Structure formats: structure tokens, C-alpha cells
Amino acid sequence: MALSSSPDLDGPAAACAIRLHAATKVYRGGVEALGPIDLDIGRGEFVSLLGSSGCGKSTALRLIAGLARPSSGSVRVAGEATRRPGGHAIGFVFQEPTLMPWSSVRANVGLPLKIAHAPAAEIARHVDAALARVELSDFAEAYPRELSGGMKMRVSLARALVTDPDILLMDEPFAALDEITRFRLNDDLLALWRDLGKTILFVTHSVFESVYLSQRVVVMSPRPGRIAAEFRIEAPEPRGAEFRTSTGYAAQCRDVSRALADASAAQVRA
Numbered sequence: 001m002a003l004s005s006s007p008d009l010d011g012p013a014a015a016c017a018i019r020l021h022a023a024t025k026v027y028r029g030g031v032e033a034l035g036p037i038d039l040d041i042g043r044g045e046f047v048s049l050l051g052s053s054g055c056g057k058s059t060a061l062r063l064i065a066g067l068a069r070p071s072s073g074s075v076r077v078a079g080e081a082t083r084r085p086g087g088h089a090i091g092f093v094f095q096e097p098t099l100m101p102w103s104s105v106r107a108n109v110g111l112p113l114k115i116a117h118a119p120a121a122e123i124a125r126h127v128d129a130a131l132a133r134v135e136l137s138d139f140a141e142a143y144p145r146e147l148s149g150g151m152k153m154r155v156s157l158a159r160a161l162v163t164d165p166d167i168l169l170m171d172e173p174f175a176a177l178d179e180i181t182r183f184r185l186n187d188d189l190l191a192l193w194r195d196l197g198k199t200i201l202f203v204t205h206s207v208f209e210s211v212y213l214s215q216r217v218v219v220m221s222p223r224p225g226r227i228a229a230e231f232r233i234e235a236p237e238p239r240g241a242e243f244r245t246s247t248g249y250a251a252q253c254r255d256v257s258r259a260l261a262d263a264s265a266a267q268v269r270a
């Protein structure tokens with residue numbers, strides 16, 4: 001078992017931001033949630049983990065974030081981004097925005113820096129930049145109850161960005177949103193990824209979302225989650241409405257969908 005963070009992963013993995021090697025997770029009580037899986041994610045890559053409910057996607061993110069330890073195998077993350085107080089290699093965006101209802105948007109976004117005892121002026125500067133990035137500058141003094149679901153998720157994203165992480169782990173962040181809001185946030189996330197060059201690992205149930213967003217889609221089999229198939233997504237950049245309605249997009253969604261169905265069927269037969 002190994003879990004480590006180092007400025008660079010060894011050898012040819014130097015261009016690699018995340019490396020899982022034969023990683024497994026067995027929870028207390030004997031639930032075999034994950035693996036073994038091998039997965040390398042390159043610096044600056046946008047990868048989606050796609051799989052049915054309970055296949056271990058969140059478990060994989062938790063191992064990478066260091067919130068849980070692998071039962072065997074290793075999980076390694078490159079970079080110890082301490083460019084600012086409270087800086088982390090990793091930012092985490094959950095399905096629920098998990099905002100403090102009694103605090104303003106500004107206070108919610110600044111929380112990670114406040115916990116790290118960053119000076120007030122520095123917190124204000126980084127919060128303003130993060131809010132501008134998610135187009136919420138006009139809502140800095142608003143409270144979560146005054147915001148729509150999409151806006152709350154933007155606040156959650158700003159809070160993850162405020163420490164300037166190298167890696168963003170996103171666990172079904174848009175699953176609870178209506179389709180129009182989801183599409184808009186998909187486009188905003190792609191713009192953010194292009195501009196900031198972060199490594200993004202995105203968990204979703206949605207074939208359509210995974211193909212639209214990612215450079216690579218990793219299809220997982222049901223519990224214990226293993227990698228059943230991988231697809232490199234071919235798309236013109238920047239992606240937008242034209243890609244969403246293209247035959248190339250439809251064909252890739254069909255292929256990924258088939259692999260997901262095959263993975264589930266294989267498990268049922270096993």
C-alpha cells in the first residue's frame with residue numbers, strides 16, 4: 001500500500017499528474033469497492049470516469065484526494081502546489097455545493113484561505129479573482145439562499161479554485177442541475193480548463209456529458225470498479241454547440257454507451 005505526494009512522479013511519469021497502480025479499496029465490513037485499477041492522468045488532461053451507480057468512482061476520487069487510503073497498490077499525485085497559503089495540489093468539487101448558509105458568497109469562497117490564516121487583503125484579492133472567473137462578481141455579498149442551483153455550484157467551483165490547485169477532482173458536480181444550466185456550466189468549465197491548464201478528473205453517470213467534456217473517457221465496470229474501456233475523444237477545439245449536434249459526437253456517445261452497457265452485462269453474467 002502506498003499513498004504519496006511528491007513534486008514529480010518518477011521517470012516517464014513526469015508528465016503524469018495522477019498515477020494509480022494496482023490500487024484497490026476494500027471498506028470496513030468487506031465491501032470491495034474498487035480495483036485493482038491502473039490509471040495515469042497526464043498534467044493538464046481532462047479525463048472523465050464514467051460508470052454506473054456504486055461502481056467506485058467516488059472512491060477513486062477519495063483515494064486521489066488523500067481522503068482515504070488504498071487497501072493495496074499505490075496512488076500518487078504529482079506536485080505540492082503551495083503557491084499561496086492554503087494552497088493544495090488538489091481542489092475538490094462535490095455533487096452538493098456544501099455552502100455555509102449563514103455566510104456570504106465571499107466568505108464561503110474565502111474559507112480555505114481563512115483556515116490557512118492567509119492575510120485578509122490576500123484573501124480578498126484571491127476571492128475576487130475566483131468570483132470573476134465563475135462570473136459571480138456581482139453576488140459576492142449575497143447569501144446561498146439567494147442563489148439558483150447553478151450559481152451555488154459556481155460558488156463551490158470558485159471555492160475550489162481559490163487555492164489555485166493543479167488538479168481539480170469533480171464528483172458529479174452538475175448532476176442535480178437542469179439541462180440548460182448544465183450545458184452552460186459544461187461550456188464554462190471547458191473555458192476555465194483551457195485558460196487555466198488544470199488537470200481535471202470528472203466523475204459522471206452521463207455518457208453525453210463525459211464525451212462532450214473530456215479528452216479521454218474511462219469506462220468503469222460495476223463493483224468492484226475496474227477499468228472496462230477507454231476512449232480518446234476526437235473533437236474540434238474549442239468545443240461548443242456545433243460539436244454537441246455533430247454526427248462525430250453522436251457516434252462517440254454511441255461507442256461509449258455500448259462499452260458501458262457491455263461492462264454492466266459482463267458483470268451480471270460473472
Ligand SMILES: Nc1ncnc2c1ncn2[C@@H]1O[C@H](COP(=O)(O)OP(=O)(O)OP(=O)(O)O)[C@@H](O)[C@H]1O
Binds near residue numbers: 028032053
Ligand atoms: N465508507 C464506506 N464504507 C463502506 N462501504 C462504502 C463506503 N463508501 C462507499 N462504500 C461502498 O462502496 C461502493 C462504491 O461506492 P462509491 O461511492 O465509490 O461509488 P460511485 O460509483 O461513486 O457511486 P455513485 O455514482 O452512486 O455516487 C458502494 O457499494 C458503496 O456502498
